[in-house]
Amino acid sequence: MVYLSDFIINAVIVSALSFLIIFLITPPFIKYLNKKGKTVVDYHKPGKPMIPRPAGPVILIGIVIAEIILYLLILDVKIISLLLTTIIAFFIGYIDDLKTMPGWFKPVTLILAAIPIIVLGSHGNYLGLIFDSAFIPLLYIPLILSMISIVGNTINSIDVFNGVASGFIIITMIPLLVSVLLFGNTNVFLMGLPLFFGVIAIYHYHKFPSKIFLGDSGTLLLGSMYAAISIAGNSEIIGVIALLPAVMNSFLFLSSVKKIVEHRQVKTRPVLLSDDYRLVASKESRAPATLVRLILAKGPLSEKEIINRILILGTFSSILSFISIVIQYSIMKGIISL
Amino acid sequence: MRLFGLFALILIMWSMIMIVSYFLIFIIGPLHINMFNNSTDKLISSIVKASLAIGLVVVLILLLGILKTKYLRKTLLKS
Numbered sequence: 003m004v005y006l007s008d009f010i011i012n013a014v015i016v017s018a019l020s021f022l023i024i025f026l027i028t029p030p031f032i033k034y035l036n037k038k039g040k041t042v043v044d045y046h047k048p049g050k051p052m053i054p055r056p057a058g059p060v061i062l063i064g065i066v067i068a069e070i071i072l073y074l075l076i077l078d079v080k081i082i083s084l085l086l087t088t089i090i091a092f093f094i095g096y097i098d099d100l101k102t103m104p105g106w107f108k109p110v111t112l113i114l115a116a117i118p119i120i121v122l123g124s125h126g127n128y129l130g131l132i133f134d135s136a137f138i139p140l141l142y143i144p145l146i147l148s149m150i151s152i153v154g155n156t157i158n159s160i161d162v163f164n165g166v167a168s169g170f171i172i173i174t175m176i177p178l179l180v181s182v183l184l185f186g187n188t189n190v191f192l193m194g195l196p197l198f199f200g201v202i203a204i205y206h207y208h209k210f211p212s213k214i215f216l217g218d219s220g221t222l223l224l225g226s227m228y229a230a231i232s233i234a235g236n237s238e239i240i241g242v243i244a245l246l247p248a249v250m251n252s253f254l255f256l257s258s259v260k261k262i263v264e265h266r267q268v269k270t271r272p273v274l275l276s277d278d279y280r281l282v283a284s285k286e287s288r289a290p291a292t293l294v295r296l297i298l299a300k301g302p303l304s305e306k307e308i309i310n311r312i313l314i315l316g317t318f319s320s321i322l323s324f325i326s327i328v329i330q331y332s333i334m335k336g337i338i339s340l
Numbered sequence: 341m342r343l344f345g346l347f348a349l350i351l352i353m354w355s356m357i358m359i360v361s362y363f364l365i366f367i368i369g370p371l372h373i374n375m376f377n378n379s380t381d382k383l384i385s386s387i388v389k390a391s392l393a394i395g396l397v398v399v400l401i402l403l404l405g406i407l408k409t410k411y412l413r414k415t416l417l418k419s
Binding site: 131132133134136138140141239242243246247249250253254257283291293295296297299300301311314315318319322326340 | 342343345346347349350351353354357358361362364365366369386390393394404405408411412415416
């Protein structure tokens with residue numbers, strides 16, 4: 003148990019460290035990537051500019067340093083498991099950044115990232131199900147293994163436009179952190195702060211128009227760490243509810259193509275680019291269904307307009323997540339009974 | 341409003357998660373099977389509960405699939 007003053011000091015230290023490191027080292031890293039020619043085309047903009055990629059390494063450096071300092075301050079083994087999960091997810095994404103891997107690679111290998119959580123016992127045996135908790139010691143293990151992989155890939159699949167993945171994580175982290183504080187513990191809350199403030203820092207460079215792309219290393223790192231925090235903080239369902247638009251995107255895509263494939267491997271594109279650089283939903287019945295295609299169903303939109311709409315959907319699901327927190331907290335405190 | 345349909349879809353998904361949670365806690369959770377009146381009953385109860393919980397999640401996914409197909413027909417193919 004930490005005292006309130008210690009808690010606030012620790013929170014300020016880890017938040018500031020993560021934010022400042024990522025905010026300050028990203029500009030030189032952008033220059034480095036440009037110099038090395040590690041750039042990709044931004045297809046949705048006039049002139050098709052080359053954008054450096056990936057931002058994963060800078061996010062990792064900021065978060066790892068902040069979490070190591072936090073470990074020295076509070077000595078909680080959960081930090082080690084969270085760090086290992088994040089680092090494994092980063093390397094899986096980094097391999098995909100360097101060399102395009104088959105569709106099965108990320109979902110299957112991300113299962114490995116869940117192992118530190120299980121081995122170091124960072125999970126509980128109870129699954130919080132809004133109305134109460136369920137004691138599921140055995141079912142919980144496959145749930146953890148699949149959750150890291152699913153959430154990591156879900157965030158990866160929503161990273162289709164400038165600033166969407168980072169903006170989406172910022173919005174959905176707010177109910178998750180509140181839930182962790184109420185239903186988990188203060189240490190896990192502190193562990194979540196470097197992710198939250200680190201993403202705010204990278205959003206400054208990733209937002210429209212992007213100066214850097216996250217890459218698979220960045221998105222898998224963010225998604226896996228989000229999932230690990232929700233598991234360690236007894237907030238799995240709250241975390242999933244906040245992610246509903248992204249979950250819906252993955253579900254729509256998977257149930258349309260009926261197999262696990264990379265988006266770039268799909269022959270019929272769900273969305274087309276018009277001459278005035280507005281995006282149009284494909285009329286092809288064989289084209290996979292995605293969240294963006296559904297947003298565009300009622301007419302073309304610019305990239306910026308689509309980004310705003312995805313973030314509005316993220317805000318809506320986060321509000322639902324807050325409503326779920328209120329219900330769970332009210333039942334827990336006996337304010338309402340069923 | 342362009343996003344109205346998607347808001348409704350997310351709201352339905354959330355309602356389904358809440359209903360499944362309610363079922364797991366209040367219907368499946370308290371289930372207890374008395375067959376042999378020894379410790380085997382606890383194991384059987386756990387297996388039955390776990391199977392029902394997994395079945396409920398499968399039903400949830402199937403319902404979401406039906407919902408998705410209907411929504412797609414209504415929006416994409418009409419437009």
